[in-house]
Amino acid sequence: MTSSSRTTSKTQLLMDVDTGIDDSLALIYLLASDEAEILGISCTAGNVPARQVGINNLAWLELCGRSGIEVALGAEVPLLAPLMTTEETHGPQGIGYAELPAPRTRLSARHAAQLWIDTVRNRPGQVVGLVTGPLTNLALAIKLAPELPTLLKRLVVMGGAFNHPGNTTPCSEWNIAVDPESAKLVFDAFSGLPAQQQPIICPLDVTESIVMTPQHLVALAEAAGSSPITPPSPADTKGLRSATSNPLIRQLIDAVRFYFEFHQEHQQGYISHMHDPFAAAVALNPEIASLRAATVDVELSGALSRGATIADWHGLWARPSNAWVALTTDPEAFFEQLIERIGRFARNIPSAE
Structure with a gap:
């Protein structure tokens, strides 16, 4: 097989993230996936401010020995709403x-919206967009280049809640709640496109079934050949740091421990919902999820329901479908793949940082 044929056989990805603990794991999962080619990473404000998102992405890439991927700063505020961040979660x-070393590489000179536009124009029909944060950068790109949805091979979005409670308000999910105007603009832009080009939305309905436990971290350390293997425990002193030998596994355990503590404080158990890595897996292989076609819209004006995602499953609005909604998956099969890939990848990272 030639070098060019290897390249074209890969899934060419443009990531848009608000990194984020689960965004971090999604990035590392894709770096560890042989079939993934990350063309660039655009950064938006969400879990933390956009500039911190950029620093996090650069630092993870350097730790993983992949500092050649372009990282572009994007929107620092939503289209209309005041910025919300969630440091208490992440x-x-x-x-x-x-605690990652300060990155030596710098952010791209391109704005993230321009990165979207340039990338899809240069590779029409080849790029899978993956958005695991608010949709602000993509909305800005579509406003500048309305043809952008037709140039994407596919879009995968982590966001929304349909037949499921919200996690930000009773009926809204975080990524949509941060910038509902952008979410509506993006979903509207895909209306009428062929079914194979309509976005796949990975909502809380399915991502809250992706439950990581301390045992998954044990398996990850074992797969990486990292020792000692001491899983986080609810009995631990809050903020205890890992002493395991592999630098990537150590940093991941320290990141996820915080997520475990957050979920426990909110009466969900000593677990973490890994929303974004699942969306990354769907970007590589949509067949891991059951999908249902729908016309999806976003509530903007409801006093109690702003940011809610609403799906018309039966054509009651008499509008064409514009999305596929992921509803179910096999969580343990997903975790088996994630652990195998990241464990193998981590073995190739030097033990000294």
């Missing part, structure tokens, strides 16, 4: 208790 820097 930690002061967005990566829990992990």
Whole structure:
């Protein structure tokens, strides 16, 4: 097989993130996936401010030995709403208790919206967009280049809640709640496109079934050949740091421990919902989820329901479908793949940082 044929066989990805503990794991999962080619990473404000998102992405890439991927700063505020961030969920820097060395590389000179536009224009019909944060950058790109949805191979979005409670308000999910105007603009832009080009939305309905436990971290450390293997425990002193030998596994454990503590404080158990890595897996292989076609819209004006995602499953609005909604998956099969890939990837990272 030639070099060019290997390249074209890969899934060419443009990531848009608000990194974020689960965004971090999604990035590392894709770096560890042989079939993934990350063309660029655009950064938006969400879990933490956009500039901190950029620092996090650069630092993870350097730790993983992949600093050649372009990282572009995007929107620092939503289209209309005041900025919300959630350091109480993801930690002061967005990566829990992990402490990554300051990156040596710099952010791209391109704005993230321009990165979207240039990338899809240069590779029409080839790029899979993956958005695991608010949709602000993509909305700005579509406003500048309305043809953008037709140039994407596919879009995968982590966001929304349909037949499921919200996690920000009783009926809205975080990524949509931060910038509902952008979400509506993006979903509207895909209306009428062929079914294979309509976005796949990974909502809380399915991502809250992706439950990581301390045992998954044990399996990850074992797969990486990292020792000692001491899983986080609810009996631990809050903020205890990992002493395991592999630098990537150590940082991931420290990041996820914070997420475990957050979920426990909110009466969900000593677990973490890994929303974004699941969306990354769907971007590589949509067949891992059951999908249902729908016309999706976003409530903007409801006093109690602003940011709610609403799906018309039966054509009651008499509008064409504009999305596929992921509803179910096999969580343990997903975790088996994630652990195998990241464990193998981590073995190739030097033990000294």
